Amino acid sequence: MSEQVNPVLLRTGGPRLGVAVPVCAVLAAVIAVAAVAGRWLAPHDPGVQDLLNASTGPSATHWLGTDDFGRDVLSRVLDGAGSSLLGPVVAALGATLLGLLLGLMAGFLGGAFEAVIMRGVDLLYALPALLVLIVLVGMFGGGYWAAVGILIVLSTPGSTRIIRSAVLGQRTLPYVEAAHTVGLPRHRIMIVHVAPNVLPTVVATLLLDFVAALVALSALSFLGLGLPPGSTNWGRMLAENRTLLELNPWAAIAPALLIMIAAMSVTIIGDWLHGRLERGRLDHD
């Protein structure tokens, strides 16, 4: 469900969302802090069970209540932030960097190079990525980081396509041709002339790849794949506490909301940043 989202967002744009952007920036910052320092911010030990106080609603000691083992939901959510977000960060960096490399080479150098890269990209692009991920991780195992690796391979085609088409948009512009006729070497034209003009697209791709990876990896752990039971990954918590919706809904809703807020705020920031950089490129200082 993620692979076609990137191009849609980048191609469609939208009106200015006004106050939503700073709000999202604050939310994203809070989540980022939780991801780095969550483990130390947690009021309770996320692993300690208290079966007498299982599945209770929010209270003064347990702000978000407890799960069916009596573990503190807030502490578990904070503890899980790091593991829930690190994988997506790595996957996004990997897919965007590979996409930048392949996209620049395919778009700028063209020829047989482009044909080979794009043939492979098109083949992978048509795959329902998450489904493939589920089957591969589920059948062959390998754990969380194997899943991140597979995800990089599956998301690179999307990034490559976006970055290549941005490069193609520049390649035939007269300023690039003029650089050729001045006699500049090709690698210099690619890095000094084309790359800065596709930078807005690259930045946006990075952020949107992060969102897609967050969704994919959360979905995987939601299905119980790639992580051991009892892990504090948000997707896993959501799945395990789904049955508590009537006793302590927060045990399932908190991780669900956090995934949604993280995905949403990074998307909106990505959209905004893309528009801003794109305008900045064309505006004078």
Place this chain on the structure above:
Amino acid sequence: MSVALVIGRRLLAIAVIMIVVSFLVFAILFATPGSPEQLLLGAGPTTPEALAAVRAKYHLDEPLFTQYLYWLGDAVRLDFGESIQTSQPVVSVLGERLPITLFLAGYATVIALLVGIPSGLLAGLRNGTAGDRLVTFVTTLGISAPSFAIGILLLYVFGITLGWFPIFGAGEGFADRLLHLTLPAVALSATVLAIIARQTRAAALTVESQDYMTFARARGLPRRLLFGRYALRNSSLPVVTSSGLVLASFLTGAVLVEQVFAIPGLGSLTVAAVTNKDVPVVQAVALLAALVVLVLNLLADLAYTVLDPRVRKVVFPQ
């Protein structure tokens, strides 16, 4: 070139791709950790006789390629063997689950189209208004949030707190099924709805600023024509182009949504099969998924060809 010939060529291409896919799918058995015999026996007794029976049944003593041909020959006749979990024939397991998932996906498609296109068109033609910002905000949420998280929230609000909808199962009979599958269909359609709305909005915006729209207005054409023949038809092109991929995303979405709402469809079957290493079922589901993706893309291309005369005249020159 005749219409039949063009479609025939595409179908042939699909057949070729399906053969490649089938080999990859067949390879799942050997790539899965553990020996094939053990996998195929599942939790059954591992007596030497049972092992020998499995080896004979699945031709495990033949060379790999011969095994594949045996398997392919069966698969073509829709015989994918028996499920390791239930010992039922895989085809009948699929047959039980498929209608539920088809219903769910169809329902979600209808929701996505009926809500996505009008809201996108409205946002595009009323560019920059509060309504446009609302549509953009909500679709951004729909595009970025995973369906299972949306599903949980819907389940809590409309299923548990308000009690308007049943909270699990697929229901019996059309009306009951419609009721049971409403929340899951909404959760499933969220991403696709948002994509369709965003694309429609962008297309409507682009079309709105085209010279041919101004020229149409300058000739005093009625609003009905401006909206239909001009805005809607031209906006639909980019949406149709990507519709194959977009609809194929229901495949993955169904896996998650069925899990949230405990719906006995293909999605939950896939999860159970993968978790239990039920190789024959996984193979059949994977082949089915590949076929669905290919056919949806073919349909999208055909729809595009019919809509755009520039493409039509290239594909079907008179």
Place this chain on the structure above:
Amino acid sequence: MTERTETEPAVLAHEETAELLDVQRLVVSSAATGRRVVDGIDLRIGRGETVALVGESGSGKSMTARAITGLLPNGLVAGGSVHFAGHELLAAGDRNMRRVRGNGIGLLMQDPFTMLNPLTTAGTHIAETLRSHRSRGDRPVRGDLTGEVADRLAEVGITQPGAARKYPFELSGGMRQRVSLAAAIANDPALLIADEPTTALDSTTQREVLRLIRRIQLDRAMGLLLITHDLRVAFSLCDRILVMRAGNIVDAADPVTLRAAPTSDYTRHLLAADLPVDHQRPDLSVDAPGADADAVPLLEVTGLTKRFGTRRQLRGPDGGSLALDGVGLRLSEGRSVGIVGESGSGKTTLARCVLGLEQATSGTIVVDGIDVTDYRTLSKTDRHRARRLVQCVFQDPYSSLNPSHTLRFILTEAIRQRRDNGTDGTDGTDGDNEDDDAEVARLLADVGLPENYARRRPVALSGGQRQRVAIARALAQRPRVLVCDEPVAALDVSVQEQVLRVLRDQRARGVSLLFITHDLAVARHMTDELVVLHRGRVVESGDTADVLDRPRHDYTARLLAAVPTGEPAWLA
């Protein structure tokens, strides 16, 4: 077409006023900033009268047309009064305006390639206009209109059977503009507003379409408001001319008076900037050193052929589409050779092959003894030398410069590359020790820009300034040949001249020009020799004066006849 279907008497009731259109104190301004695009203009058009609104880009002439028809883009608002056939239009509301549009006032726009709905046929465009203004009861069914659609197409000179069933992409630019015209006037409006109707067309097509508009206008006694940047077209077509600048009308007179005695400095300036095709203006002539046609050629192109197409098409029987077919030319040191022709003649392809941006299918290109037909096969030294010898200026000033970098960066990079190119020990450094910043300043001065512009990015420059920076970048290589591909085609007349002067100065310094243009007047002023290209072939070549004064080939004669003379007889 004398018959009128008067279906909206409320609007078309002929109150016998003298004026058909009476615009007073029209203001068009930005709703957000209040900035005025049109600043209180008055404009009157009588029945059957032809009036031209002439101005350069940004003068507000197009927005005037949009304001009259109530079709201003979002964010712009109109004030003042627009009276049409006895009714105030600015306050009419969208519903009433829809009755006026197409019915009372027709609008024809500039670009035939974007004006028609790509998904519907030519016939549908006309039929939908015909149908849309008839009341429900007497609205004809689709099939009944076939005959009328054919009549309307015939009126604009399209008589081929089946033309009505063609989609826009199957028609040429000229045909599309004819279809658009037929659709715009299908309901016999009393006034046609034509906004740059022929600017996107080739010169020969331009004349045909203008003649057509003229004929229909006379037949129907239709009022015409022509919006154009071209004074000569206005002179030929119109009874009265209004010159517009920065939102104001600065001159209004009949053609004869305006030509003889313009009242505003701006109009005088426009008239002075006009390049004649039949002689060279003395202020633009050049006495180039060593301009000897018989010297050893600096650039020699022989038998150049270029085919486009996929690999399979190129191997196939027709070998792809033929863009250049055995083209030859010689450019000697200090000379200027012009390549003229219409779009599709192959002139840009020729330039691109010379620059190594396109690979010729066969033939040779030799620059100062180096065979540069295939840049990829050159040794590093030769490639560098060739790159330094031949430089280029492109048509579109807006994408010629990298928006991410400052002018200093752009020019410094070119200067350093020249030094790198010169590592073979030849004239790359020219033995000078000028530092980069000083050279950047000198290059800017050479093209008439102040030194402090070096800090700017391209976006802060006008089109003409950008084009001059593009020339400076080319000059940084100290080239001996400058390939100019339509360097002034995208610029306003008054700006054109500045760029042409910069190029003339370079000619005076001995730089040879390969000058590609569709504009014969520009060719007259900028070239010593002309090569006329038609469908990829050279149809005629020789001294510029000879070719333009005594064309031998029929095609050259047609091109010359298509240059607006500014006389009414040109459209007769």
